[in-house]
Amino acid sequence: MRPGIFTRMMIGYLAILIPLAAVSAYTFSRFSAFRAATDEILHADQRLKDLVQAVGESIISQTGFDRKYIITGDREYFFQFERMESEISSMLAEAMTTVRNDEKKEMVERIYDAYGAYKDVFYEEASYVENKDEYLPDAFRVKKEVLTDGVLLELRNLRMMTERETFEKVEILGDSVSEATKMVAVIVAGCVVLGIIISVLVTRSITIPLSIMRRKTRRIARGDFDGGLEISAPPEICDLARDFNSMCDKLQEADKIKSDFFSLMAHELRTPLASIREGTNLLLNNRGEDFRENQTRVLRIITEESNRLTDLVNSLLDLSKMEAGMLSLKREKFDIGSLILKAVSGMEPLAMTKNIGISWQVPQALPQVSADEERLLQALRNLIGNAVKFTPEGGRIVITARPCDGGVEVSVADSGHGIPPEDLEVIFDKFRQSAMTNFSTIKGTGLGLAIVKHIITAHGGRIWATSEAGRGSIFTFQLPS
Ligand code: ADP
Numbered sequence: 001m002r003p004g005i006f007t008r009m010m011i012g013y014l015a016i017l018i019p020l021a022a023v024s025a026y027t028f029s030r031f032s033a034f035r036a037a038t039d040e041i042l043h044a045d046q047r048l049k050d051l052v053q054a055v056g057e058s059i060i061s062q063t064g065f066d067r068k069y070i071i072t073g074d075r076e077y078f079f080q081f082e083r084m085e086s087e088i089s090s091m092l093a094e095a096m097t098t099v100r101n102d103e104k105k106e107m108v109e110r111i112y113d114a115y116g117a118y119k120d121v122f123y124e125e126a127s128y129v130e131n132k133d134e135y136l137p138d139a140f141r142v143k144k145e146v147l148t149d150g151v152l153l154e155l156r157n158l159r160m161m162t163e164r165e166t167f168e169k170v171e172i173l174g175d176s177v178s179e180a181t182k183m184v185a186v187i188v189a190g191c192v193v194l195g196i197i198i199s200v201l202v203t204r205s206i207t208i209p210l211s212i213m214r215r216k217t218r219r220i221a222r223g224d225f226d227g228g229l230e231i232s233a234p235p236e237i238c239d240l241a242r243d244f245n246s247m248c249d250k251l252q253e254a255d256k257i258k259s260d261f262f263s264l265m266a267h268e269l270r271t272p273l274a275s276i277r278e279g280t281n282l283l284l285n286n287r288g289e290d291f292r293e294n295q296t297r298v299l300r301i302i303t304e305e306s307n308r309l310t311d312l313v314n315s316l317l318d319l320s321k322m323e324a325g326m327l328s329l330k331r332e333k334f335d336i337g338s339l340i341l342k343a344v345s346g347m348e349p350l351a352m353t354k355n356i357g358i359s360w361q362v363p364q365a366l367p368q369v370s371a372d373e374e375r376l377l378q379a380l381r382n383l384i385g386n387a388v389k390f391t392p393e394g395g396r397i398v399i400t401a402r403p404c405d406g407g408v409e410v411s412v413a414d415s416g417h418g419i420p421p422e423d424l425e426v427i428f429d430k431f432r433q434s435a436m437t438n439f440s441t442i443k444g445t446g447l448g449l450a451i452v453k454h455i456i457t458a459h460g461g462r463i464w465a466t467s468e469a470g471r472g473s474i475f476t477f478q479l480p481s
Pocket of ligand 1: 086387390414416418419427432444447449473
């Protein structure tokens with residue numbers, strides 16, 4: 001199944017949105033990494049450098065207190081030494097937690113060890129000074145100098161390594177930023193191109209069939225109603241094309257009905273007019289013996305033809321009035337049984353000319369209907385008239401009335417040639433006639449049933465026909481009471 005316009009649009013949007021979401025996620029993760037790296041440079045590395053600097057300075061001033069105490073034996077310098085020791089130890093402990101790589105950790109450990117050894121040498125010497133014992137101060141001085149130089153050297157190395165690492169990190173950070181920027185630019189450009197391609201495809205899948213239909217519409221405007229629109233497009237447009245084709249079929253049909261109507265009307269008007277013209281000519285020229293006898297016959301023909309013309313014009317006027325919604329009904333409550341009898345008695349003389357028997361089954365207790373009596377009589381006459389017209393000589397017509405759900409049902413059944421099933425619906429449309437009807441012998445305009453249907457539906461009722469080929473037709477209508 002082809003995807004619809006909505007699905008196509010959604011696929012288009014998703015094709016753009018999914019890569020964009022991926023780009024956003026990637027950018028977000030890169031930026032988090034950059035922020036972590038920047039944090040490390042700004043805080044951890046800087047803090048380590050500050051600690052290294054402070055430890056170095058503290059050790060230098062501690063060696064000052066060391067020398068002063070050894071020379072003077074003043075306890076105050078000893079306490080100063082101790083204070084510096086606790087400061088340095090806590091700074092080294094912090095440095096240990098700040099460093100992240102093993103090499104630097106080992107350096108800090110070595111500083112720890114060397115500093116510890118220096119302190120031990122100092123406290124040993126201090127106990128000699130305290131107890132005023134004999135000892136070799138030069139040997140202690142050299143030992144302490146070697147240890148503090150070692151500590152300061154390690155501190156310098158640690159500082160240089162931290163600076164080098166900071167530099168490398170900044171470099172890597174710069175590379176990653178430009179790489180991420182390139183990646184984002186490529187993906188965004190890809191999304192834009194993809195978006196454009198998908199939009200163009202979706203738009204074309206709609207505009208191409210639409211322009212085909214526009215060309216077709218122009219052809220229709222020029223009077224070419226041939227449908228046959230075959231397009232491959234989204235289902236909505238295919239549905240539209242299908243409707244378009246059925247509209248073309250309807251237009252073709254309407255066009256045919258129109259031309260049929262004109263030829264039918266031309267024929268229906270010309271035949272009685274020709275009879276009337278011939279008749280009047282006869283009357284004007286006939287001065288013979290049998291003038292009186294001919295005059296009566298010709299005048300009867302002229303009257304019949306004039307009546308046919310009047311009926312035709314009246315039917316046309318009635319139908320156009322009904323179609324314009326201008327059918328006004330004078331509703332009254334009355335007994336439909338007596339109306340049926342009136343319609344039958346009006347039609348009986350015509351039926352007798354064809355030796356057709358009309359019978360009726362109308363129960364006494366029928367509910368009254370509220371309807372326009374004149375219009376209903378017109379409908380009944382039309383149905384009975386058709387039954388007489390389409391039933392061969394010696395046939396039978398039965399009119400039945402019975403109460404039905406909420407009203408009255410009336411049917412007119414005949415023993416005529418019947419109506420094919422495919423025509424049962426269409427005969428109620430104007431100018432539509434059954435293919436079974438032999439129009440060389442039977443005259444008609446295709447207006448009667450359209451008028452009957454209008455009358456019945458205007459009363460809130462419905463009408464339908466059933467038929468069996470060769471076994472007659474039944475026209476039934478229901479009216480609300
Ligand atoms: P008309 O009779 O003037 O042609 P109608 O609208 O009354 O117009 O009828 C339309 C068509 O329906 C008729 O031409 C005929 O083909 C068919 N039809 C109507 N009534 C009957 C009937 N009782 N038996 C057979 N065909 C009928």
